[in-house]
Amino acid sequence: MLKQHLQFKLSQKLSPQQIQLMKLIQLPTQAFEQRLKQELEENPALESGKEEKSTLEDEFESDFEADTGNEEITAEDINIDDYLSDDEVPDYRTQANNYSPDDDEKTIPYAAGISFNQYLLNQLNTLYISDSDWAIAEFLVGSIDESGYIRRPLSDIADDLAFTQNIYAEEKDVARVLKIVQELDPPGVGARTLDECLIIQLKRKEITPSIELAIDILEKSFDHFIKKHYSKLIQKYSISEEELKEAITEIEKLNPKPGGSYAGNNKMVEHIVPDFAIKIADGNLELTLNGRNAPELHVSNEYNNMLAGYKNSKTKSKTQKDAVMFIKQKLDAAKWFIDAIKQRQQTLYITMNSIMQYQKDYFLTGDERKLRPMILKDIADDINMDVSTVSRVANSKYVDTPYGTKLIKEYFSESMKNTEGEDVSTKEIKKILETVIGNEEKKKPLTDDKLAGLLKEKGYPIARRTVAKYREQLGIPVARLRKQI
Structure with a gap:
């Protein structure tokens, strides 16, 4: 059954000019x-540019209307003053940069260069390897991302070599050629995982007891290392805290993203x-x-x-x-x-x-x-x-x-009230939180509960979950991962 009814509705629509202005x-x-x-x-x-003084001084009285019949359009139908500026200098001109026309243009030149992958291929061309191995190595280099890693399983790469390059190689052959690619610079390039990347870099250094220990930790106890279970590492390797600290210092000197160290890449x-x-x-x-x-x-x-x-x-x-x-x-x-x-x-x-x-x-x-x-x-x-x-x-x-x-x-920023009832910015709280964490004892980092307690003592009563949220927004890890020896 059809019904008719009236409905009053108040709405506001932006004109095309208003929309363009907002844009x-x-x-x-x-x-x-x-x-x-x-x-x-x-x-x-x-x-654009400075306007030359106009010699036309005639006035036109009305806006132009489209000619809808035989009515003749006269010049009086157009008011040029609506479109052209007069002899006075408009305000917008006085806000321009006060530079003379002969000032040097301040532009930044860009240097040409080669891509990261081409940089690796140029090194590959200097190696004495067979044609078949070179084809595999070229494909591997092409699979390296901008961070310097190969993110795909070698079995998938072997399949792609067969389907796209008509090169039939077993996974062990690809792994053997990968070792050659991993000898290229920068050190660590061609790694498949973070621990492999760090180990490659350490093995390129002169072997010392600290580096030897660092390699052993990365190869056999990487999980304990990334979780900072230092007491377990000391017990497992029967070493002193100072020896562990020296090994960790060697690891901290390494570059986890070797591709980022290439200065010649053509990033915009x-x-x-x-x-x-x-x-x-x-x-x-x-x-x-x-x-x-x-x-x-x-x-x-x-x-x-x-x-x-x-x-x-x-x-x-x-x-x-x-x-x-x-x-x-x-x-x-x-x-x-x-x-x-x-x-x-x-x-x-x-x-x-x-x-x-x-x-x-x-x-x-x-x-x-x-x-x-x-x-x-x-x-x-x-x-x-x-x-x-x-x-x-x-x-x-x-x-x-x-x-x-x-x-x-x-x-x-949003606001919250301190213990004195004053509105304070959340940015202020984040800054104080960052300062407190920066001054903590690194051997025993403060948990979120303890951080919340310290902030409360300073007059900022916020919950532990709020502390965790602000800490994450600041890019600061949890207490366990901030631990140092």
Whole structure:
């Protein structure tokens, strides 16, 4: 049975322009430059750089309306002042970097190099081995990951050699050739497990009693070693604590990821470009927006001249009318984009300035214990903007401070009350927890229960499970794995 009924619903929809503005606000500096370049390429009415003074001073009274019939379109239908700037200097130009045109461009050169696998193949070419072994060795080198390990079973590699290379080799042959590959540099490359990687490196050193003991421990008692069961190792090998300490010191000198030591690999290097800079001058904080976020943009003078030509034309042909419609669309887009850039700059600056003032004590001292509890709503309420806008600024922007370049969202944290009833930042608690663990006796590391007790004594009553959560967020292992001798 069908029924009809009326329903009233209140909804809010963002216009395409608002959506595009939100996307512009979210972009960090480098991505914003790419977006700017794309807009300049797609809209011929938009140009960058300083605008030449326009000689067209005629005023047009109304917006352009599309020609829907035989009605003639007159030049008065277009108001160029809506699209072009006047003789006054717009605010966005005054925020650009004050560099002269002949200043050297500050770019970072990139050195060419060879890949890690090619580096290993070049070494392989210097060895005297049979053609069949060389083919297996080449396949093994191709199976080495960027950390320097072969993560696949040798049986699988033997099968792949048969199916993909038409090379029939038994698993023992692959294992024999693997020993050859493991002689390449850097030491430890071609290992299948961590203990094998460390043993290969130790065997490349001059054998001493400490190294000999270290090899024996890795070969026969690796599980006790990684779990730091030092008392069991001392009992098993009938050694003193000092002898065990010397052996462990030798192991700690080794590289668990030999592939990472290769300096010639062609990994893409990502450089962070700060969107803001905070400096301290005479005890006061100064905030600046990266000049690359404030480009000089203007509408093309060529389009200006095209409009002037249309105005002065006595006859208005269909082709001219179509051209003016196209020009109007491009002028609208250019004018909106310039306004959007200006609004983006204002939003970024206002948001970051509010964060800077909120965390003034931290930015003046650099002491993370002075970071106040701060959530997105705190800043949104202060600047009368939506929480989502603040989130877009905080999640993707960096600020250059006297204490390093930081992601803005790192300054946000939840709050909890101390024993005096004051709101303190969870970041402050994490910093104190990190300090307490750093000062603990390494022979007897503090358990999470003991850490919770110490924090409570300092005025931060938090549960053991909360201590464990903060410790994991700081990347600090449990007490057993922090033990040293």
